[in-house]
Amino acid sequence: xxxxxxxxxxxxxxxxxxxxxxxxxxxxxxxxxxxxxxxxxxxxxxxxxxxxxxxxxxxxxxxxxxxxxxxxxxxxxxxxxxxxxxxxxxxxxxxxxxxxxxxxxxxxxxxxxxxxxxxxxxxxxxxxxxxxxxxxxxxxxxxxxxxxxxxxxxxxxxxxxxxxxxxxxxxxxxxxxxxxxxxxxxxxxxxxxxxxxxxxxxxxxxxxxxxxxxxxxxxxxxxxxxxxxxxxxxxxxxxxxxxxxxxxxxxxxxxxxxxxxxxxxxxxxxxxxxxxxxxxxxxxxxxxxxxxxxxxxxxxxxxxxxxxxxxxxxxxxxxxxxxxxxxxxxxxxxxxxxxxxxxxxxxxxxxxxxxxxxxxxxxxxxxxxxxxxxxxxxxxxxxxxx
Ligand SMILES: [Zn+2]
Numbered sequence: 001x002x003x004x005x006x007x008x009x010x011x012x013x014x015x016x017x018x019x020x021x022x023x024x025x026x027x028x029x030x031x032x033x034x035x036x037x038x039x040x041x042x043x044x045x046x047x048x049x050x051x052x053x054x055x056x057x058x059x060x061x062x063x064x065x066x067x068x069x070x071x072x073x074x075x076x077x078x079x080x081x082x083x084x085x086x087x088x089x090x091x092x093x094x095x096x097x098x099x100x101x102x103x104x105x106x107x108x109x110x111x112x113x114x115x116x117x118x119x120x121x122x123x124x125x126x127x128x129x130x131x132x133x134x135x136x137x138x139x140x141x142x143x144x145x146x147x148x149x150x151x152x153x154x155x156x157x158x159x160x161x162x163x164x165x166x167x168x169x170x171x172x173x174x175x176x177x178x179x180x181x182x183x184x185x186x187x188x189x190x191x192x193x194x195x196x197x198x199x200x201x202x203x204x205x206x207x208x209x210x211x212x213x214x215x216x217x218x219x220x221x222x223x224x225x226x227x228x229x230x231x232x233x234x235x236x237x238x239x240x241x242x243x244x245x246x247x248x249x250x251x252x253x254x255x256x257x258x259x260x261x262x263x264x265x266x267x268x269x270x271x272x273x274x275x276x277x278x279x280x281x282x283x284x285x286x287x288x289x290x291x292x293x294x295x296x297x298x299x300x301x302x303x304x305x306x307x308x309x310x311x312x313x314x315x316x317x318x319x320x321x322x323x324x325x326x327x328x329x330x331x332x333x334x335x336x337x338x339x340x341x342x343x344x345x346x347x348x349x350x351x352x353x354x355x356x357x358x359x360x361x362x363x364x365x366x367x368x369x370x371x372x373x374x375x376x377x378x379x380x381x382x383x384x385x386x
Contacts, residue, residue: 005040006037006038006039006040007037010038011026014026035080035081036078036079036080036081037078037079037080038076038077038078039053039054039076039077039078039079040075040076041075041076042054043077044074044077046073046074047059049068050062051074051077051089051091053077053079060079060089062089068091068093069093069095069097071096072093072094072095072096073093074091074092074093075092075093075094076091076092077089077090077091077092078090078092082165082169083161083165083168083169084162084165084166084168084169085162085165085166086169099256099257099258100256100257100258101195101196101257101258101259103199103258104197104198104199105199106197106198106199106200107198107199107200107201107202107311107314107315108120108121108122108194108197108198108200108201108202108307108311109121109202109203109307109308109309109310109311109312109313109314110194110201110202110203110307110310111204111270111271111303111304111306111307111310112203112204112206112241112243112246113128113241113303114128114234114237114238114241115128115289115303116128116303117129117182117241118182118246119301119303119304119306119307120194120307121304121307121308121310121311123301123304125303125304126182128241129174129175129178130237130240131171131174131175131178131240132171132175132236132239132240133240135167135170135171138167139164139167139168139171142160142163142164142167143164145160145163146160146161146163146164175240175242175245176242176245178242179242179245179246179249180249182194182246183195183246183249183250183253184196184249184253184257194250195250195253195254195257195259196257198259199259199260200259200260200261200262200314200315200318201250201254201259201260201261201262202261202262202263202264202310202311202313202314202315202317203247203250203261203262203263203264203310204263204264204266204268204270204310205247205263205264205265205266206243206244206247206266207266208238208239208243208244209244211235211238247263260318262314262317262318264310264313264314264317265313268309268310268313270306270307270309270310270313271284271302271305271306271309272284273305273309274293274295274296274298274300274305275300275305275308275309275312276293276296276298276300277293277295277296277298279293279294279295279296281293281294284302288302289301289302289303290302
């Protein structure tokens with residue numbers, strides 16, 4: 001009864017999304033494919049840290065994923081049955097604690113990749129766990145066995161479906177766990193410390209959805225198409241790397257812990273530009289991991305060079321935001337010269353841009369910066385060194 005009223009609200013949202021073209025026509029919930037019920041304040045009781053749902057005399061037996069902060073009482077509880085047969089309960093609380101960390105000066109640029117999941121401008125590389133690859137064979141076998149069962153109502157079909165769903169859940173869990181550990185861990189000795197050790201983190205604003213799209217898809221932007229996978233294996237690797245979730249977590253955790261996340265324009269050619277002299281090479285295929293600059297002769301690791309460029313571009317954005325001159329970025333590094341930062345506008349790019357979400361304020365800002373740099377006309381590599 002109580003969560004019925006909530007269901008009406010959800011249906012309203014579903015139809016609003018449908019009529020504004022954001023979503024497909026709402027579907028009925030499937031009996032076996034899980035589903036969720038939301039309980040508002042009147043529909044549950046919170047007592048001694050335990051949840052009593054409406055009409056239940058026994059509390060829910062919950063295995064907590066983490067401790068709730070003392071004090072706040074949940075306002076909404078969502079009970080969900082996942083396709084893998086696992087029940088989960090999520091509680092919405094109003095957390096008023098101040099989690100902000102002490103301000104520090106360190107800045108870092110992060111390049112996201114597949115060979116190594118991320119490379120920082122300090123030269124640190126984090127391995128890609130490749131969670132999907134580890135279970136891919138198992139998943140394929142289970143999926144094949146499911147495809148062989150024609151009767152969708154049979155018990156054997158149900159068992160095979162559950163098996164597939166469980167493998168998917170396992171992949172999802174390990175992926176999410178790894179991403180959480182990468183962004184922030186409460187334990188100060190944990191090896192990965194992006195949020196803890198850096199005040200400013202600069203990442204590329206990647207359109208992961210476009211990168212996973214097929215090359216021939218007309219909606220794919222010109223540059224995304226250039227970067228887009230030639231085959232489904234690369235698309236799978238991009239999906240498995242979980243970049244989108246990583247950036248999303250960095251975004252909200254930066255806000256929680258009082259850090260700054262800067263997203264720079266995805267069209268900024270971070271890999272092709274020499275971080276020493278600013279010379280941009282014409283082409284740099286994905287299989288080239290190390291290269292020598294034809295101008296100044298310095299030897300570059302592809303990812304580290306890219307992350308240094310990303311950091312410089314980010315400090316430029318930050319400086320513009322603060323209204324300070326951008327000539328010298330922090331650490332004595334010279335800012336990026338953006339003479340050829342944007343590719344030529346083309347029809348397909350514009351078409352693709354329309355499909356994408358509206359740019360975030362950061363992306364907009366970095367675009368403005370690149371335009372200013374372009375009109376400023378600092379083109380020669382000699383000026384770069386100044
Ligand atoms: Zn160079």
